[in-house]
Amino acid sequence: MSGRVIVITSGKGGVGKTTTNANIGTALAKAGKKVVMIDTDLGLRNLDLLLGLENRIVYTIVDVVEERCKLKQALVKDKKNPNLCLLAAAQTRDKTAVTEEQLKDICEKLKKDFDFILVDCPAGIEQGFQNAVAGASEAIVVTTPEMSAVRDADRIIGLLEAKEEIKSYKLLINRVRPNLIKSNDMMSVDDVVEILSADLIGIIPEDTGIITSTNKGEPIVNDEKSLAGKAYNNVARRIIGEDVPFLNLEEPQGVMAKIKKFFSGLKGGEK
Amino acid sequence: MILANLYNKVLGFFRQTEKEAEESSKDTARNRLRVVLMQDRTNLTPELMERMRKELVELLSKYVEMDKEALELNLEQDGDQVALMLSIPVIRAKDEEEIKAALEADKKEEEEEISDDDTEEENNTYKSADNEEEEEEKHEDKNSTEEIDESKK
Incomplete structure (x- = not known):
């Protein structure tokens, strides 16, 4: 087996990198793929919380690197899906505790046993980012339709393009609000894609x-x-290689909207 | 008026049920966060907590018969201080002979292991610390009762 290593990054914090990681990882595992997620946000780990695995972590990536345990021992299995594992970040150390070489090495080892290795990247473009990207050959750049997030995504794309190891990168636009786009108060997906001129892999609506x-x-x-x-x-299906059309987010979702739609459908039938 | 009242009541009812549903997920979040923050602040991993729990069960079993599975050990925050909360469902206190036997068995084990000078010293320091605390508490109690007396006057 030779797994694909995908880094999930954004530059800006708070745009939904970790949420994206947790959801794509879970979706890929549900589709029957063997998935491991690596949290590289040393000192500020959160992927464990989003997966509800915070109380199961015994060893972290730093324990692996400093040889206090074997790599397999540090993989925390998901509660529901045995195809899904987490390699947690250490909460008590900083970004210097793991080097680019060490992360590369871990990714290489995991490739043998997993279909997908998803690397959750810390915000920023410093060492943490360099480490996370080191072992990856693909990237997903998460952004939102906001100026600051798009600007940071552009910077990240520039850095990714300069990396020989990264063979391809895709754009994921998060927290899209169709109502705001409709009233011209938010940049549309097309606007963002055009500005960044990158391939799109997903559009995620804002969802409470x-x-x-x-x-x-x-x-x-x-x-x-x-x-x-x-x-x-x-998004997970597109990563696997399926051709899935993007969701129509403009479709009204509320109860009243559904009733309206139902009646307008009836009218249509009478004709 | 009556209609308006009824309207508000119905609305209030729906709001309440909505709120309750919200709170449940909110409460899980708050509780999970509390536990995680305790771990972060104290550096006590779940593994270490479990070890501590087991050792406490072993220690306390000498003196009381308890429901070992139900023993709860939690970190709780009280203002700025983190407290270790221990809840033990006691089935019954052991009688003197049982305690003696347990302690003697323990002594034998200790002797078989390494010399136990260090542990004894540690025990002593703990004792004196405890005493000091108790004394302080007594002082505080006296002070507070005195204050009450003065206010009565």
């Missing part, structure tokens, strides 16, 4: 369900009804 799913430590892809969950599932 993300808040409750984070509270519970359960990725939203497990919620079949959630639109953001569907969108993340679609």
Whole structure:
């Protein structure tokens, strides 16, 4: 087996890197792939919280690097899906505790046993970013339709292009609000794609369900009804290689809108 | 008026149920966060907590018979201070002979291991610290009762 190593990065903090990581990882595992997620945000780990695995961590990536345990011992299995594992970051150390070479080495070893290695990158463009990118050959750049996030994404894309190891990168636009786009108060997906001139792999709508799913430590892809969950599932399918059309986010979702739609459908039938 | 009241009541009912549903996920978040922050601040991993729990069970079993599985050991925050909260469901206190036997068995083990000078010294320091605390508490109690007396006057 030779797994694909994908780094999930953004430059700016708070745009949803870790949420994206948790959801794509869970969705890929649900599709039957063997997935391991590596949290490289040393000192500020959070991927464990989003997956609800915070109480199961015994060893971290720093323990692996400093040879206090074997790599396999440090992999925390997901509660629901045995295909899914987490290699947690150490909370008590800083970004210098692991080097680029060491991360590369870990990725190489994991490639043998997993289909996908998802690397959760810290915010910023310093050593933490360099480490996270070191072992990857693909990247997903997460951004939102906001000026600062797009600007930082552009900077990240520039850095990724300069890296020989990164063979391809894709854009994921998070927290899209169709209503605001409709009223011309938010840049549209097309605007962002045009500005960054990058290939798109996903459009995720803003979804309050993300808040409750984070509270519970359960990725939203497990919620079949959630639109953001569907969108993340679609991203996973595109990563596997399926051709999945983007969701139509403009479709009204509220109860009143559904009733309206139902009646307008009836009218159409009478004709 | 009556209609308006009814309207508010119905609305209030729906709001309440909504709030309750919200709170449940909010509460999980708050509780999970508390536990994680305790771990971060104290550096006590779940593994270490479990080890501590096991050792406490071993120690306390000498004196009381308890529900070992139900023993709860949690870190809790009280203002600026982190407290270690221990809850032990006691089935019954052991009688003197049982305690003696347990302690003697323990002594034998210790003797078999290494010399135990260090541990004895540690025990002594702990004892004196405890005593000091107790004395302080007594002082505080006296002070507070005195204050009350004065206020009565």
